[in-house]
Amino acid sequence: xxxxxxxxxxxxxxxxxxxxxxxxxxxxxxxxxxxxxxxxxxxxxxxxxxxxxxxxxxxxxxxxxxxxxxxxxxxxxxxxxxxxxxxxxxxxxxxxxxxxxxxxxxxxxxxxxxxxxxxxxxxxxxxxxxxxxxxxxxxxxxxxxxxxxxxxxxxxxxxxxxxxxxxxxxxxxxxxxxxxxxxxxxxxxxxxxxxxxxxxxxxxxxxxxxxxxxxxxxxxxxxxxxxxxxxxxxxxxxxxxxxxxxxxxxxxxxxxxxxxxxxxxxxxxxxxxxxxxxxxxxxxxxxxxxxxxxxxxxxxxxxxxxxxxxxxxxxxxxxxxxxxxxxxxxxxxxxxxxxxxxxxxxxxxxxxxxxxxxxxxxxxxxxxxxxxxxxxxxxxxxxxxxxxxxxxxxxxxxxxxxxxxxxxxxxxxxxxxxxxxxxxxxxxxxxxxxxxxxxxxxxxxxxxxxxxxxxxxxxxxxxxxxxxxxxxxxxxxxxxxxxxxxxxxxxxxxxxxxxxxxxxxxxxxxxxxxxxxxxxxxxxxxxxxxxxxxxxxxxxxxxxxxxxxxxxxxxxxxxxxxxxxxxxxxxxxxxxxxxxxxxxxxxxxxxxxxxxxxxxxxxxxxxxxxxxxxxxxxxxxxxxxxxxxxxxxxxxxxxxxxxxxxxxxxxxxxxxxxxxxxxxxxxxxxxxxxxxxxxxxxxxxxxxxxxxxxxxxxxxxxxxxxxxxxxxxxxxxxxxxxxxxxxxxxxxxxxxxxxxxxxxxxxxxxxxxxxxxxxxxxxxxxxxxxxxxxxxxxxxxxxxxxxxxxxxxxxxxxxxxxxxxxxxxxxxxxxxxxxxxxxxxxxxxxxxxxxxxxxxxxxxxxxxxxxxxxxxxxxxxx
Numbered sequence: 001x002x003x004x005x006x007x008x009x010x011x012x013x014x015x016x017x018x019x020x021x022x023x024x025x026x027x028x029x030x031x032x033x034x035x036x037x038x039x040x041x042x043x044x045x046x047x048x049x050x051x052x053x054x055x056x057x058x059x060x061x062x063x064x065x066x067x068x069x070x071x072x073x074x075x076x077x078x079x080x081x082x083x084x085x086x087x088x089x090x091x092x093x094x095x096x097x098x099x100x101x102x103x104x105x106x107x108x109x110x111x112x113x114x115x116x117x118x119x120x121x122x123x124x125x126x127x128x129x130x131x132x133x134x135x136x137x138x139x140x141x142x143x144x145x146x147x148x149x150x151x152x153x154x155x156x157x158x159x160x161x162x163x164x165x166x167x168x169x170x171x172x173x174x175x176x177x178x179x180x181x182x183x184x185x186x187x188x189x190x191x192x193x194x195x196x197x198x199x200x201x202x203x204x205x206x207x208x209x210x211x212x213x214x215x216x217x218x219x220x221x222x223x224x225x226x227x228x229x230x231x232x233x234x235x236x237x238x239x240x241x242x243x244x245x246x247x248x249x250x251x252x253x254x255x256x257x258x259x260x261x262x263x264x265x266x267x268x269x270x271x272x273x274x275x276x277x278x279x280x281x282x283x284x285x286x287x288x289x290x291x292x293x294x295x296x297x298x299x300x301x302x303x304x305x306x307x308x309x310x311x312x313x314x315x316x317x318x319x320x321x322x323x324x325x326x327x328x329x330x331x332x333x334x335x336x337x338x339x340x341x342x343x344x345x346x347x348x349x350x351x352x353x354x355x356x357x358x359x360x361x362x363x364x365x366x367x368x369x370x371x372x373x374x375x376x377x378x379x380x381x382x383x384x385x386x387x388x389x390x391x392x393x394x395x396x397x398x399x400x401x402x403x404x405x406x407x408x409x410x411x412x413x414x415x416x417x418x419x420x421x422x423x424x425x426x427x428x429x430x431x432x433x434x435x436x437x438x439x440x441x442x443x444x445x446x447x448x449x450x451x452x453x454x455x456x457x458x459x460x461x462x463x464x465x466x467x468x469x470x471x472x473x474x475x476x477x478x479x480x481x482x483x484x485x486x487x488x489x490x491x492x493x494x495x496x497x498x499x500x501x502x503x504x505x506x507x508x509x510x511x512x513x514x515x516x517x518x519x520x521x522x523x524x525x526x527x528x529x530x531x532x533x534x535x536x537x538x539x540x541x542x543x544x545x546x547x548x549x550x551x552x553x554x555x556x557x558x559x560x561x562x563x564x565x566x567x568x569x570x571x572x573x574x575x576x577x578x579x580x581x582x583x584x585x586x587x588x589x590x591x592x593x594x595x596x597x598x599x600x601x602x603x604x605x606x607x608x609x610x611x612x613x614x615x616x617x618x619x620x621x622x623x624x625x626x627x628x629x630x631x632x633x634x635x636x637x638x639x640x641x642x643x644x645x646x647x648x649x650x651x652x653x654x655x656x657x658x659x660x661x662x663x664x665x666x667x668x669x670x671x672x673x674x675x676x677x678x679x680x681x682x683x684x685x686x687x688x689x690x691x692x693x694x695x696x697x698x699x700x701x702x703x704x705x706x707x708x709x710x711x712x713x714x715x716x717x718x719x720x721x722x723x724x725x726x727x728x729x730x731x732x733x734x735x736x737x738x739x740x741x742x743x744x745x746x747x748x749x750x751x752x753x754x755x756x757x758x759x760x761x762x763x764x765x766x767x768x769x770x771x772x773x774x775x776x777x778x779x780x781x782x783x784x785x786x787x788x789x790x791x792x793x794x795x796x797x798x799x800x801x802x803x804x805x806x807x808x809x810x811x812x813x814x815x816x817x818x819x820x821x822x823x824x825x826x827x828x829x830x831x832x833x834x835x836x837x838x839x840x841x842x843x844x845x846x847x848x849x850x851x852x853x854x855x856x857x858x859x860x861x862x
Contacts, residue, residue, distance in 0.1 A: 016057075016082055019079060019081070019082055020053055020079060020082065021049045021052065021053070022043060022052050022053050022055075022056040023043075023044070023049070023052055024078055025074050025075075025078050026040060026043060026044060028074050029056075029071070029074065032067075032070050032074070033067070034063065034067050034070060034071055035056070035059065039059065042055060043055045043056055103169065104158075106193065107168075107169040107170045107171055107193070108170065108171045108172070108193075109154055109157065109158075109169060109171045109242075110150065110154055110171065111154075112151065112154065112155065113151065113324060114328075114331075115293055115296040115297050115327055115331075116151070116155075117285070117289050117292050117293040117296070118155065118289075119148065119152065119285065119286075119289060122148075122152055122279075122281060122283070123152060123155055123156055125279060126139075126141065126152055126153065126156040126279055127156050127159060127160065129277045129279055130156055130157075130160055130262070131160070132277060133260050133277055134260070134275065135231075135237050135238070135258065135259060135260055136258050136259070136260075136275060137260060137261075137275040137276075137277065138260075138261045138262070138263060138271070138273075138275060138276050138277070139260075139261070139262045139263070139276075139277045139278075139279065140262075140263045140265065140268070140271050140276055140277070140278050140279070141153060141262065141263065141264045141265070141279045141281060142264075142265055142266070142268050142278060142279070142280055142281065142427065143266070143280065143281030143282065143427055144266060144427035144428070144445060144448070145266055145321075145368065145371040145372055145375060145427065146319055146320060146321030146322065146368055146371070146447070147281045147282075147284060147319070147320060147321075147427075148281065148284070148285075148320035148321070149244075149264040149265075149281055150244050150245070150264055151320070152281065153242060153244070153262055153264055154171075157169055157240065157242070157262075168236065168238065168239040168240070169239070169240045169242065170190060170193060170194075170239070170240070170241050170242065171242045171244060172186055172189075172190060172241070172242065172243055172244065172255070173244045173245055174186065174243055174244065174245055174246045174247070174248075174251045174252075175244065175245030175246075175247070177248065177251050178248075180220065181218075183220060183250070183251055183254055184218055184219075184220060184223065187220070187223040187224070187227065187254065187255075188223065190227065190241075190255075191223065191226060191227065191230075194227075194230055220254050223254075224254055224255075224256075224257060227255070227257040228257045228258050230257075231257050231258040231259040232258060236259065237259070238260070239259045239260070240259065240260045240261075240262065241255060241257075241259050241260070241261045241262070242261075242262045242263075242264075243255055243261060243262070243263045243264070244264050245264055245265070245266075246263050246264065246265045246270060247265060247266065247267050247270065247378065248270060249269075249270040249272070252270055252271065256273075266375055266426055266427040267375075267378070267425060267426045267427070268424075268425040268426075268427075269422070269425045269426070282430065282725075283318065283726075284316075284317060284318030284319045284320050284323070284726075285313070285318040285319075285320055285323050286318065287310060287313050287314075287318070288302075289318075290309075290312075290313040290316070290318055290323050291305055291309055291310065291313065293323060293324070293327050294309050294312075294326070294327060294330055296327075297327040297328070297330040297331040297334070298330055298331070298334050298337060298338060299334065300338065306341055306344055307689065307734070308341065308344035308345065308347070308348050309344070310734075311348050312326060312344075312347060312348060312351060315348065315351035315352060316351065317445070317446060317726045318726075319445070319447060321368055322368070322447065325368075326347065329347070354446065354450040354453070368447065369451050369454070372447070372448060372451045373451070375426060375427070375428065376388075376428070378426070379423075379426070383419065383422065383423075386408050386419065387423060387428060387452075388452055388455070389407055389408065389464065390407075390444055390449070390452065391449070391452040391453055391456060391461065391464065392407070392461070392464050392465055392468050392496070392499075393444065393449070394492070394495065394712065394715065395446050395449055396443065396446070396714060396715050396716070396724075396725075396726070397443075397488070397492075397715040397719070398434075398441040398442070398443060398487065398488075398715060398719050398722055398723055399441065399442045399443070399444075399488065400437065400439055400440070400441055400442075400486050400487055400488065401413045401416045401417055401420075401439060401440060402439075402484065402486040402488075403486050403488045403489070404416050404420070404442075406468070406471045406472055406475055406486075406489075407468060407471065409471060417440060420440070420442055424442075428444075428448060429442050429443065429444050430442065430443045430444075430445075430725045431443075432723045432725065434721055434723060436721040437487060437721060441487075441723055443723070443725035443726070445726065446726075461499070462499065462500055462501055463500075465496050465499040465500035466500035466501075466502060468496055468500075469493075469496050469497060469500050469502060469505075472489055472493070479514075480493065480509050480512070480515045480518075481512060481514035481515040481517070481518045482518070483518065485521075485522040487719055487720075487721075488719070490518070490519045490522040490523050490527075491523055491527055491718040491719060492718075493509070494506075494510075494531045494534065494535050495712060497509075497535075497538075498534075498535060498538070503538045506535055506538040506539045507538075507539055507540075507541070507546070510531065510532070510535070510539045511539070511549065511550075511553070511587065513572050513573055513576060513584075513587055513588060513591055514572070514573075514591070516528065516553070516557070516572060517564060517571070517572030517573075520557070520561055520564045520565050520572070521564070521565065521568070523718070523720075524561075524565050525557050525558070525561030525562065525564075525565060527718060528557060528561070529554065529557060529558075530713060532550060532553070532554055532557075534712065536550065548583065549583040552579075552582045552583040552584050553583070553584055555582075556575075556576060556579055556582065556584040559579075560572075560575045560576075560578075560579075563575070573588050573591050573592055573595075573598075573600060574588075574600055574601065576588030577589070577592065577600055577601070577602060616634070616636075616646055616648055618636060618638070618644075618646075620638035620639055620640055620642065621638060621639035622636055622637070622638060622639075623637050623638060623639050623663050623664050623665065624636070624637030624664045624665060624666055624667045624678075625637070625667065626667040626668060626669055626676070627669070628645070628669060628673060628676075628690065629669070629673030632647055632648060633645060633646065633647055633648070633654070634646050634648050635667050635669075635676060637663075637664025637665075637666075637667050637678065637680075638663075638664060639663045639664075640663075641658075641659075641660035641661050641662050641663065641664060641680055641682065642656055642657070642658060642660070642664075643656070643657040643660070643664060643667070643678055643688070644656050644657070645657075645690075653716075653717065657678075657688050657734075657735070658733060659686055659688075659733035659734070659735045659737070660678065660680035660682050660684065660686065661680070661682045662680050662681040662682040663680060663681040664678055664679070664680050665679050665680060665681060665749070665750075666678065666679040666750065666751065668751075668752060668753060669690075670753055670758045671753065671755065671757065671758055672757070672758070673690070674689065674690055675687055675688060675689055675690055675758070676688055676690055677751055677752070677753060677761070678735075679748060679749070679750060679751050682747075683739060683746075683747025683748055683749075683766070684737050684738065684739050684747075684748060685737075685738040685739075685748045685751040685761070685763050686733075686735035686736065686737050686738070687735060687736045687738075687761070687775070688734070688735045689734070736778055738751070738761065738763060738773055738778070740765055740767070740769065740771065741780075743767065746765050746766055746767045746769070747765065747766045748763045748764070748765055748766075749764055749765065749766055749790060749791055749792070750763065750764040750791055750792065750793050750794045750805075751763040751764070751794065752794060752795040752796060753796075754796045754800045754816075755796055755797075755798055755799070755800050756800050758775060759774070759775055759776070760772055760773065760774060760775060760781075760796075760800075760816075761773040761775055762794050762795065762796060762803055762805075762816075763794065764791025764792075764793065764794035764805050765786065765790075765791060766790045766791075767786050767788065767790075768785075768786020768787050768788050768789045768790065768791060768807060769783060769784065769785060769786040769791075770783070770784040770786070770791065770794055770803060770805055770814070771783050771784075772803070772816065772819075782816075782817075782818075782819050783819070784803070784814055784819045786807075787807075789807040789808060790807060791805050791806070791807050792806050792807055793805065793806050794806075796816065797813075797816075800816055801815070801816055802814065802815065802816055802822065803815075803816050803819075
């Protein structure tokens with residue numbers, strides 16, 4: 001607990017610093033256990049008084065109150081003038097300091113929740129606004145329910161209460177105010193608090209009001225005048241009034257009484273007038289903040305939390321209320337969570353299913369959903385019906401006004417945008433203007449979507465999907481090839497057909513060449529091939545003939561799809577006429593015959609074998625690549641230091657590994673495929689868990705209502721361009737990092753696993769050193785001194801008996817057990833290419849392997 005005189009001491013720290021030499025009281029500090037023996041020696045060894053004082057004073061903020069009192073007694077004995085300076089100031093200011101908690105109680109300011117975690121960026125933004133606000137000005141904190149608005153305000157006010165508000169802060173919770181009577185009771189209660197404040201501060205400026213019955217009047221205007229009169233007093237100009245959870249314009253107006261005001265609300269429309277400073281609380285906890293809260297609840301450190309903790313953060317999207325609910329659960333089950341991963345997996349599964357009834361947190365879920373219900377209930381009946389229709393969308397999807405035009409059957413795009421502004425003001429949706437699409441795009445938090453889903457039966461949701469599909473069908477007169485490209489329907493038509501159980505339409509649509517051509521033009525071939533995979537049983541009905549037909553279509557898309565997507569004027573029917581001996585050709589003939597006004601060519605040239613490749617369009621510069629054990633997945637290292645895992649068949653990014661700060665130079669998969677190694681120009685080698693560090697599930701999938709993975713790629717993968725409304729920009733490095741410890745200027749430039757179950761790692765350094773690390777404890781077990789020449793490549797031999805590395809024109813062999821140099825070495829004669837080695841292995845006296853990336857090199861074995 002903070003000592004009452006601590007803040008006074010801080011104010012006079014400069015005077016103490018100038019006069020004090022801590023060396024004079026060092027022995028007494030040690031004997032009174034204010035410092036330990038290590039701190040004693042550390043301070044004593046400082047060469048100057050300033051350094052000694054700095055070293056000691058840096059420890060003071062961590063001292064318990066009792067030991068700080070002992071320190072003050074030592075000042076009284078040895079530096080009486082400093083003690084008197086602090087004591088004199090303390091006598092003047094002690095009432096303010098010692099009544100710090102009383103200020104919170106008097107002002108009805110809520111306490112910080114258990115295991116409070118500071119949201120540094122949001123808190124700093126709010127403090128800056130509070131410093132700017134003038135009397136009669138207002139700071140509005142706007143955000144959806146459960147986003148932590150009240151906690152932010154309480155934390156910000158705590159840091160400024162003595163400095164800016166002269167101990168006068170009053171907190172009023174307006175969340176339950178629905179009537180004039182409730183409003184009046186809050187106004188009268190505030191006047192009573194103000195009366196008490198006048199009495200304890202010896203002020204007598206309101207006798208006229210409080211010696212009459214005016215403050216007991218059941219009239220809002222009379223009470224407002226009383227409050228306004230109070231805040232015109234010069235001594236009260238810096239008073240802060242906090243209106244928490246305000247949702248009605250009348251309640252806000254009633255407290256517009258001339259002082260500084262902070263308003264927290266979900267509904268921005270209730271705020272009118274000028275002198276308003278707005279803080280939008282759009283983001284929740286960062287991953288670092290979530291993990292810190294979890295660690296506090298479990299009484300452990302962040303680095304000891306399992307990877308599932310990060311998955312839970314992602315599933316909660318950092319939403320403060322849900323994260324706090326999870327934290328309370330963790331606290332109750334601390335021992336089990338610290339000893340086993342089973343309960344972690346249980347929570348991950350439940351959150352994946354969007355099931356928030358996790359044990360005793362059911363009450364928290366009820367509070368959350370009840371708050372959401374009240375917010376929606378405040379909408380007009382018509383707007384409520386429109387909002388509830390958003391239940392048909394998948395989580396995190398971007399929605400354009402054109403999509404809503406179809407869903408809501410409204411013609412006026414601008415009227416739709418006005419509706420969305422109203423919903424946004426009430427924190428029910430978020431928006432962003434897309435420069436690529438030249439329109440607004442909207443998003444909806446997963447909690448709001450979960451609330452909507454729980455209010456419908458499965459049959460009702462099926463009918464809503466059916467109605468949505470029929471609405472799109474009407475827009476294209478029944479021909480799905482003529483659908484408009486609204487950055488949504490071509491990507492999600494299959495999903496809505498499936499949810500609507502319109503299985504009979506799959507065969508007609510997905511064997512329609514014109515629809516296939518339109519979809520490829522709109523979204524590319526990967527999304528189409530994924531649809532073929534996801535909805536195969538609906539398209540073919542498990543009939544052998546249709547299975548063969550679908551395989552022909554897949555083969556055709558793989559061969560011709562890239563050209564159809566890349567070149568705008570290519571025609572899918574004409575391309576299909578080139579596929580002789582294929583059901584695609586037969587379908588194309590029928591289409592050509594039905595379109596007598598179109599000219600098609602029947603080609604007679606023999607078709608040669610066509611080889612097709614998969615192309616991944618990566619925005620960053622690719623600097624390293626390697627396959628995983630799954631042949632469809634590739635690790636890609638970029639010039640910015642990021643490593644991404646891609647599914648090349650779908651061309652979708654599955655997850656990102658953050659930790660390096662510069663260009664990736666090497667990637668290597670472990671022999672069991674569970675980990676991989678990376679080397680970067682930042683001088684580090686890192687080892688990553690391939691599965692556990694994934695930011696998304698294996699296929700970027702979304703779960704269905706039962707929690708089973710449907711392999712529906714996330715909107716981030718399906719939609720382009722895409723806006724991530726609920727992103728987390730924090731970066732957590734989950735790797736095991738290796739770097740030379742004895743020289744801060746040295747750097748690792750090459751690394752390789754051992755062949756024997758990846759028990760060892762060998763690294764080559766800029767200094768020429770080669771280090772072998774035991775991966776059981778990540779400690780070096782062998783160092784081979786270098787010759788001040790950078791290592792260009794290092795590896796183990798296939799049997800792990802030798803360490804092979806090279807620099808300049810020389811390849812060297814050393815014993816991997818003791819580092820002893822082996823007599824046989826390889827020296828290059830003749831031209832040596834100016835290129836990096838990708839791999840080195842030799843066949844000579846039992847050294848097996850190949851040489852790669854080394855053309856025209858002459859090798860001589862001594």
